[in-house]
Amino acid sequence: MKPVCHRPRVVIVGAGFGGLAAAKRLAGRDVDVILVDRRNHHVIQPLLYQVATAALSPADIAGPIRAIFSHSPNVRVLLDEAIGVRPFDAQVEMKSGTSLAYDWLILATGARHSYFGHEEWSDNAPGLKSIEDALAIRRKILLAFEKAETETDLRRRQGLLTFVVIGGGPTGVEMAGAIAELARRSVSRDFRNITPQCSRVILLEAGKRLLPTFPKELSEAAGRSLKGLGVEVRLGDPVRDVGDGYVDTQNELISARTVVWAAGVTASAAADWLGADRDQNGRVLVDPDLRLPGHRNIFVIGDTASAPGRTGRSLPAVAPVAKQQGRFVAEVILGRRSRNFGYRDFGHLATIGRSRAVIEMGGLRLSGLTAWLIWSFAHVWFLIGFRSRLAVTINWLWNYLTYQRSARLITGEIADTGPPPIRARPLERKCA
Numbered sequence: 001m002k003p004v005c006h007r008p009r010v011v012i013v014g015a016g017f018g019g020l021a022a023a024k025r026l027a028g029r030d031v032d033v034i035l036v037d038r039r040n041h042h043v044i045q046p047l048l049y050q051v052a053t054a055a056l057s058p059a060d061i062a063g064p065i066r067a068i069f070s071h072s073p074n075v076r077v078l079l080d081e082a083i084g085v086r087p088f089d090a091q092v093e094m095k096s097g098t099s100l101a102y103d104w105l106i107l108a109t110g111a112r113h114s115y116f117g118h119e120e121w122s123d124n125a126p127g128l129k130s131i132e133d134a135l136a137i138r139r140k141i142l143l144a145f146e147k148a149e150t151e152t153d154l155r156r157r158q159g160l161l162t163f164v165v166i167g168g169g170p171t172g173v174e175m176a177g178a179i180a181e182l183a184r185r186s187v188s189r190d191f192r193n194i195t196p197q198c199s200r201v202i203l204l205e206a207g208k209r210l211l212p213t214f215p216k217e218l219s220e221a222a223g224r225s226l227k228g229l230g231v232e233v234r235l236g237d238p239v240r241d242v243g244d245g246y247v248d249t250q251n252e253l254i255s256a257r258t259v260v261w262a263a264g265v266t267a268s269a270a271a272d273w274l275g276a277d278r279d280q281n282g283r284v285l286v287d288p289d290l291r292l293p294g295h296r297n298i299f300v301i302g303d304t305a306s307a308p309g310r311t312g313r314s315l316p317a318v319a320p321v322a323k324q325q326g327r328f329v330a331e332v333i334l335g336r337r338s339r340n341f342g343y344r345d346f347g348h349l350a351t352i353g354r355s356r357a358v359i360e361m362g363g364l365r366l367s368g369l370t371a372w373l374i375w376s377f378a379h380v381w382f383l384i385g386f387r388s389r390l391a392v393t394i395n396w397l398w399n400y401l402t403y404q405r406s407a408r409l410i411t412g413e414i415a416d417t418g419p420p421p422i423r424a425r426p427l428e429r430k431c432a
């Protein structure tokens with residue numbers, strides 16, 4: 001009797017940057033891949049803020065996972081959600097009630113928002129992690145302008161036109177810059193009762209500087225660029241409370257209808273599924289070859305993993321780490337690598353508005369327009385494989401030249417955004 005030929009089965013949970021990179025590397029190889037995600041699309045998260053501020057449309061920054069692998073017969077895509085892992089009988093439990101057997105398992109389920117124990121803030125200060133989040137924030141911002149146009153009470157109008165971003169990391173800096181440009185340049189000329197002076201964009205950071213992972217001079221350059229756009233940057237001002245229409249900080253009770261949370265993330269629940277040791281952000285502590293300690297056939301990668309870097313400190317939760325780790329574990333499974341994972345750091349970048357950015361690459365530190373051009377190129381590069389690459393470039397050019405936002409659509413009922421309750425201290429400035 002002929003022996004039954006068994007191709008190894010690789011189950012990948014999560015089709016974000018890490019899972020997708022692994023699946024792409026395994027496509028067309030002598031393995032059967034099952035790629036599971038609870039969404040049917042892959043999202044380029046670094047560009048979510050552009051959807052939230054109406055510069056790009058969702059389809060510009062997301063693509064159906066199934067379509068990415070339509071020419072890879074050994075990759076099967078499943079729309080389902082993992083809810084547990086049984087390492088000792090090599091099964092992943094799915095929300096649909098089924099379970100998936102694996103020879104190799106790659107967990108790449110990313111991260112979610114963390115409100116540092118204040119989950120009750122999430123209703124009034126949504127975070128930005130998915131297309132749904134970005135659309136909800138876009139709706140909130142655009143509705144605030146519409147309501148302000150008809151609001152006759154000055155204090156209420158100012159609350160509608162006050163936008164608070166909490167968290168001074170790259171997402172917070174990018175979001176604050178983009179809202180400031182939207183408020184002061186793109187929309188103000190389309191309304192008759194709103195003037196740029198009415199809008200207030202406040203960036204709150206509990207620490208002593210913006211962009212703490214960047215060199216100090218670039219943090220300062222980012223702060224100057226934001227101030228140039230009219231953003232009020234508050235450093236060392238931790239948030240004490242967030243509620244309906246207000247943010248309470250150590251220094252001010254701010255009346256604001258739109259608040260965006262960009263202050264913290266925590267890893268997905270993978271550490272709970274595995275009963276694994278984790279770091280303070282909930283990331284699974286993995287071996288230097290990205291395996292779960294004691295389990296040779298389970299890898300954890302990307303934002304879900306805490307992997308040691310060359311200096312011994314754990315690697316940052318950024319897209320290049322996830323992508324390189326995805327490719328690395330695929331190579332290990334294919335038997336092409338046996339050593340530990342080594343991260344190649346190409347630098348950090350963050351953009352501020354439509355023509356400024358800060359970049360650190362090796363010894364190179366740049367800010368201003370040149371940095372912005374490099375940032376734009378790098379982010380269009382992220383879109384390889386999506387038909388929208390050209391569309392995004394055209395949209396950006398259009399926005400750049402005209403200050404217009406092509407995706408200023410409010411969908412759904414408008415009744416749910418009332419004027420904010422008056423919570424602020426007396427107005428200090430006149431807004432007409």
Ligand SMILES: Cc1cc2nc3c(=O)[nH]c(=O)nc-3n(C[C@H](O)[C@H](O)[C@H](O)COP(=O)(O)OP(=O)(O)OC[C@H]3O[C@@H](n4cnc5c(N)ncnc54)[C@H](O)[C@@H]3O)c2cc1C
Nearest residue numbers: 014016017018038045046081082110302303317318319322
């Ligand atoms: C707003 C924002 C801006 C960012 N900007 C930058 C930047 O400028 N530069 C940079 O390098 N990094 C940036 N990042 C971080 C970067 O996006 C992440 O480090 C990267 O996406 C991590 O990749 P990942 O594969 O680990 O997880 P993700 O890309 O988050 O993918 C996780 C995937 O798993 C799926 N999933 C989760 N749980 C389950 C489950 N239980 N079952 C099935 N599927 C599941 C999710 O749907 C998702 O598709 C940003 C992140 C955000 C949110």
